[in-house]
Amino acid sequence: MTENNIRTVLISGGSVAGPALAFWLHHHGFAPTIVERAPELRDGGYAVDFRGEALDVLDRMGLLQQIEALDTQMGDAALVDADGRQYATLPAAMFAGDLEVLKGDLTRMLYEATRENVEYVFGDSIATLEQDEDGVLVTFERGAPRRFDLVVGADGLHSRTRALVFGPEEEFVRHLGIYTAIFNLDNYLGLQNTGRLYTAPGKAANIFTARANTEARAAFHFAAEGLEYDRRDPAAHKRIIAERFADEGWEVPRLLKEMDTAQEFFFDANAQVEMDTWSAGRVVLLGDAGYCAGPSSGRGTSQALIGAYLLAGELATCHGDHATAFAAYEQHMRPYVTEHQALGREGAQHFFLPAPSQEILDALVANATTTRTTPVRLHDYTTA
Template identity: 70%
Template structure:
């Protein structure tokens, strides 16, 4: 039997993509190490949607039912004016997937599933990469240098791995002209599996909650093509958001006050990563690092899960021949990425439209992706479990 090579894989990033990849690499007999800049797995963040093939991946990880148990089951949302008066209803089909769960809870489930399947290096990150024909030498910010067979960058939109191996961010990251701030806050409106949405020219704010007794989450969006700011300076980011929403009505003043005390505040541009290839030598990119579709697509988490499953499976099928595996991975994922990025651009274009009428919203709901493509498409079965991967069919 042929011996599999390239078994030691470093994954940069312990988000959805990185944790799912650690699970599947172990499943196929690889030895994964995950390095994460944060001191622990990040548990905050917004709610995320699952559709189609991503449900298939969760099912194969035995996580579909645990994830279903966390489903927020969001209903319709009220469109409100500056005085809080409802003027339209946003059907759930427009904004919700087949499943919607808090991202922090999803990350917790993935980490629990992958915790014993990989080595974890928290509070550290990759600072330099050198590769040759036989492996990848990685220098870390804090730990000693190490050598791996392969390196996978699953470190998000602002990927350090991508910058070190493929080039500067501005070559690949393209803003869609929208910035978003997301944070949690007390559910002072008593929302229960529903939300409210406020729209003004170039701005929108929504407030959702999955439980009347729990916390709500707010998202503030505004149009801006280029916006210079320090990605690590939360105070500066919050000042930018407050300035953009100054003078707005509805619940905006209270949201801005709560924003300053939020421990899970997140702010960034809605952007896409566009690359001709996601692999160079022994280094590959996964999820947002290689092909971010932007939050306006509603597909980022699904795309990360599918990509992790396919990448690990193709490495197993190729018995560690990373060149063949990376090519097959790209060929399999390109159709997903092309479709999802198109949805992201369409979502950004809708942001610039006038406040929608009820007729427009009903039309969007009738054509929502989960209504027009309700069937789950089964992904390839890459075979078995721990140890030697099964030979490729044929």
């Protein structure tokens, strides 16, 4: 617990890293506030994986059994050609971690686990940050200015916090050469705990079941470098996808129509964030905002949960001495992140396999199951 006082911490971002950090900060006696740009919880997104020590963190949060109950239980998927004929089977081990759930389900669970003890401010975002010896003066796009002892940027790849404190995005974000669109739709193919994947040169489209086969999630992926577009214009994003996939076969024409009316739609570049340090004064970055490994790593959610646990734990151990805590947090996380970012770059290089044979897929699975990253040491902060 903190000594003699409760320190106020503003967390920008209410997806995974932010609420996980708020959970542990409250546990250690801090007073966290989460500000989230979206007007309400985000329900969209694809499935996310948990691997290794991230499962230990969930267990220490008392959430592991609840998360396990939401496991997608995804089996192997079929690779199909333009006529829908299956030519290979994609083993689940290649796209699912030790545990896999929909990101929206995870976000909801973390919110329910924290909402009674954490202040949530939806529909707002940080406008400016001004640090001094005693804290940080924060102005907001809509709300009144407030002071906090610390500020944490857990606001993702395009972090506003990072831009305000460390510099423009182009100084830190490294494009992996892939763009992805994800959206929800009905399970019109009647799939049962499985999916279908179609590939073409530099392109891929897939559909997987969700929520006990009552729904589905589809995605389009294509190779490109440095496209210019408005990140907040979904209509423009859909036009980009429609143009790229206009002449493709299989279920692509139907998926493009479904995309137009999807209630939840996400589009972005696959990228990594590389920084020499994750903190400056009283501001620190967490998760994708500071060290995104890219979707092709399969480690983003695990990094967010582990980073949140370590950051809160070090702040408690150091009794709120943020400079010491931030340095220890980075020391513990940096080797883990470095390995995961290497995995992300390797995954991006092999993302668009040219109609791989079953033998190639089986060999890739065998290699993946024997390649384990160095574990991060999880100190026991639960009684700090």
